[in-house]
Amino acid sequence: AQSVTQLGSHVSVSEGALVLLRCNYSSSVPPYLFWYVQYPNQGLQLLLKYTSAATLVKGINGFEAEFKKSETSFHLTKPSAHMSDAAEYFCAVSLEYGGSQGNLIFGKGTKLSVKP
Amino acid sequence: GAVVSQHPSRVICKSGTSVKIECRSLDFQATTMFWYRQFPKKSLMLMATSNEGSKATYEQGVEKDKFLINHASLTLSTLTVTSAHPEDSSFYICSAKIGNTIYFGEGSWLTVV
Numbered sequence: 001a002q003s004v005t006q007l008g009s010h011v012s013v014s015e016g017a018l019v020l021l022r023c024n025y026s027s028s029v030p031p032y033l034f035w036y037v038q039y040p041n042q043g044l045q046l047l048l049k050y051t052s053a054a055t056l057v058k059g060i061n062g063f064e065a066e067f068k069k070s071e072t073s074f075h076l077t078k079p080s081a082h083m084s085d086a087a088e089y090f091c092a093v094s095l096e097y098g099g100s101q102g103n104l105i106f107g108k109g110t111k112l113s114v115k116p
Numbered sequence: 117g118a119v120v121s122q123h124p125s126r127v128i129c130k131s132g133t134s135v136k137i138e139c140r141s142l143d144f145q146a147t148t149m150f151w152y153r154q155f156p157k158k159s160l161m162l163m164a165t166s167n168e169g170s171k172a173t174y175e176q177g178v179e180k181d182k183f184l185i186n187h188a189s190l191t192l193s194t195l196t197v198t199s200a201h202p203e204d205s206s207f208y209i210c211s212a213k214i215g216n217t218i219y220f221g222e223g224s225w226l227t228v229v
Contacts, residue, residue, distance in 0.1 A: 004159070036220070041125070041222065042222055043120060043122075043209070043219075043220040043221045043222040044209070044211070044220035044225060045220070046217075046218070090160065103162060103165070104160075104162065104218070105159075106152075106159045106160040106161075108157065108158055108159045109159070109160075109167065
């Protein structure tokens with residue numbers, strides 16, 4: 001069975017600092033992994049996805065994530081935080097081997113705060 | 117990009133009443149829509165998969181008679197929480213699938229008093 005663990009329900013960084021949001025997964029088949037962002041009063045927006053191509057995935061807004069099979073991790077990073085990055089971030093794994101995002105297993109989410 | 121809209125964004129209802137939440141795909145036709153629920157400090161949990169013109173597929177542990185899902189058209193799916201109780205208070209969010217891409221709605225906060 002697939003599962004996702006996000007370490008840290010709340011992460012606070014200073015503007016300009018590195019953002020690191022941690023996600024570990026478990027999956028019995030090669031996983032398809034996703035990061036979503038949810039801004040206040042908005043829906044979930046796809047940041048990036050890993051679908052077994054390049055292990056380093058670049059997403060929108062300067063975010064990227066690296067798939068590390070040996071560590072079963074898919075941590076999200078951004079070199080320099082911006083105030084507008086403050087939001088809740090969700091890591092998710094797809095149940096479907098075919099790569100469709102149909103059935104997603106989500107982590108509990110990490111709320112990112114950015115201090116001026 | 118594609119937009120999915122949910123309505124209402126917030127609703128308060130009395131215990132024992134029913135409440136309907138709508139999920140619309142605004143600029144595309146979605147043959148499949150998904151309904152999720154999020155408890156405080158918990159993950160988003162898939163409740164059901166809704167396919168246009170057929171019965172929804174519910175996840176284990178989700179009461180199909182309590183959470184009625186209707187997907188009558190390619191642009192609208194509705195979730196009706198029947199005989200709502202305070203423990204049904206939660207954040208409900210839908211998503212719509214087009215091809216291999218999923219678009220999420222804004223979510224709906226339900227409070228049952």
